[in-house]
Amino acid sequence: MLNLGSLSIPLLYSIFEKKFHFIQYFKAACFSILIVAVPFLIWDALFTKMGIWGFNPDYHLSYLIFNMPFEECLFFFCIPYACLFTYEVIRYYFPTFKLSKAATILVGLQLLILTGTLLIFNFGKWYTTVNFMFFIILTLYGLKYHLETLRSYLPVFAIILVPFFLVNGVLTGSFIESPVVWYDDSENLGFRLFTIPFEDVFYAFNMLFSVQLIFNFFIRKYYDK
Template structure:
């Protein structure tokens, strides 16, 4: 059964087609988006490969293609391009169609500091849980990056992330076993907090935030890179 492949393609296809929409023309930023996706996917695939090898999570062969690279199915490699692209598209669609829909800088900074303060004790109290520990360290790092270098991006992203969470819960819910006999992606609960939202480990929300917002920070950096004219 090609469930993982279909989830990837289904998530990617509609945002990609709408990227050519005449007004927004999101496709015009393809260089910045592709470069960002490549960099972030490399980081996450290294992390993914180590955790897969250590048995912190793994993949059900009944639901993915029988093509493995470094112990991970090719569907998992596709995940880091398809899902972030769809999420990034949602973020920039909101920016285009609702340009004034942002949180104030003061509130954004307060929200960011609140999450950092909450996450730090969770990190220090769970050094023995690899997914919790590493995931939340990455999340705190990205929040700090946003606080000091991308506060304007955070002002919009906190809102767009709430919208992104809707398809996230659908796709990630299926991946973790909602509505199917066995999960596509299984987790070793000894390596996480053991708190599930339906079938989704609570850490996955921070994982998604880090992956998507890091892409947005890089896209904005690449978009602002000065052009060299001959």
């Protein structure tokens, strides 16, 4: 329900909205999402096997892929499509909605200091370590080579966090009797935003910004003529 609910409106709007007509970029979107989904699914499968997180069988179908629910695999396609669509629509209708270069660099450096410090003092906790290392590398790469994209992506990501907290809140136990996804808190900071592990915000950025960068590459190469 969460997967299909997240995907339905963006997908229908992609097809039937004629001004922006995001469906013209459907192939680029699918390839971008697939390229990022593969390493994230491998990461997910390994952490599931290690018991760093797991899934409540009361809330998903019985079909498993590498010990992960079928819906977990769908997550890496449905959510990125919805977020990619959201970013592109906002950028199309509000092209000036972006941070200044100085503000983008300042926010990026503050996030690097935060995650770097937390990484040093929590190194060895698997979710914290892998997640923050990925975030640091991706953010440094973004600041150096894709500053213009970060200028517009960071404020849109702040908007994306609103539905993210709703969806991920349900997945981690908000509004329901028990969580859909459980975490071994000895492998993360143990600090939660409501019911959501703090690292999940950076995990979302890692996945979604990676998709955006690859999508931008395909658009420049195959659509901007």
